[in-house]
Amino acid sequence: MGLLDDLITRQVKRKEFLLAEKVIPEQNTRKITVKPFITISREAGSGGKPIAKAVAKKLKFKLYDHRLIKMTAEKAKTRDALIASLDERDRSFVEDLVHSFLNPEYVSETEYTKNLFEVILSLARKGNCVILGRGGNFITNQFGGLHVRIVAPFLVRAGYTAQYEGYTIYEARERMKKYDHERKEFIKQYFGKDASNANYYDLVINTTYLQVKEATEIILHAFKQKFPDWKK
Numbered sequence: 001m002g003l004l005d006d007l008i009t010r011q012v013k014r015k016e017f018l019l020a021e022k023v024i025p026e027q028n029t030r031k032i033t034v035k036p037f038i039t040i041s042r043e044a045g046s047g048g049k050p051i052a053k054a055v056a057k058k059l060k061f062k063l064y065d066h067r068l069i070k071m072t073a074e075k076a077k078t079r080d081a082l083i084a085s086l087d088e089r090d091r092s093f094v095e096d097l098v099h100s101f102l103n104p105e106y107v108s109e110t111e112y113t114k115n116l117f118e119v120i121l122s123l124a125r126k127g128n129c130v131i132l133g134r135g136g137n138f139i140t141n142q143f144g145g146l147h148v149r150i151v152a153p154f155l156v157r158a159g160y161t162a163q164y165e166g167y168t169i170y171e172a173r174e175r176m177k178k179y180d181h182e183r184k185e186f187i188k189q190y191f192g193k194d195a196s197n198a199n200y201y202d203l204v205i206n207t208t209y210l211q212v213k214e215a216t217e218i219i220l221h222a223f224k225q226k227f228p229d230w231k232k
Contacts, residue, residue, distance in 0.1 A: 035127020036227040037061070037145040038219070039136035041195060044179035045157030045172070047207045047215065048150040049132060054216040056130040059223070060232055064123055065132040113190060133183070137200055138191040146226050148219055149201040154180075156208050202226065 042048020056063035117139055123129050124140040137147035154176060161172035187195040198204045203222045205215050
C-alpha cells in the first residue's frame with residue numbers, strides 16, 4: 001500500500017451507511033515534511049476567497065479553488081458540471097442510489113471523495129500552493145502546511161455580501177445560511193469534524209475590522225514563522 005493511499009483513507013460515519021475506507025497504519029501517523037503550502041477554510045462572506053488570492057499572489061503560489069473541480073473531474077473522467085454539483089455539499093445515500101440508476105455519468109460519493117482527496121494530497125505534496133476550502137486542512141493534516149480559518153459574525157458577513165455582491169440584506173442573509181449549512185455539513189459528513197473548532201487551525205482571523213490587505217499580512221507573517229527557511 002502506497003503512502004498516498006494510506007493518507008487518503010478515512011473512516012467517515014454517515015446516517016445511512018459507513019463509507020468504506022482503510023485505516024491509516026500506526027507507523028504513518030507522523031507528520032511528513034514537504035514543501036510549504038497553505039489551506040484556507042472560510043465562513044461564507046468572510047472574505048476568504050479574496051484573501052486566499054492575495055496570499056497566493058504575494059507568495060507566488062498557485063491558488064486552487066474552482067480549479068479543484070476541473071482536476072477532480074479529470075481524475076473521475078467526468079464533466080466539470082457534475083463535480084461542481086457535488087462540491088462542498090452534503091450527499092445522501094438515497095441520492096447516490098437513485099442518480100446512479102438514472103444517470104450513467106453520475107459520480108458516487110465514494111468516488112468523488114476519493115478523487116478529491118487524491119487531487120488535494122498530490123497538490124500538498126508538491127507544495128507552493130494555496131488550497132481554498134474542501135476540507136483541505138483535514139485532508140492534509142499530516143503534511144504540516146499552514147492551516148488558516150477566516151471568520152466573521154453572521155450579520156457582518158451578510159453586510160459584506162450585500163455591499164460587494166449586490167444583494168439585498170435579506171438575500172445576503174439567506175445565502176449565508178445556505179452556504180454555511182452546506183459547508184459545515186460537508187466537513188461533518190466527510191471528516192466527522194466541526195469546521196468552526198479553532199483547534200483544527202494554526203490561525204483564525206476575524207475580518208470584522210480587517211481588510212484583505214491586513215488579513216493577508218497576518219497570514220504571511222504566520223507563514224514565515226512556520227516556514228522560516230522558505231525562499232521564493
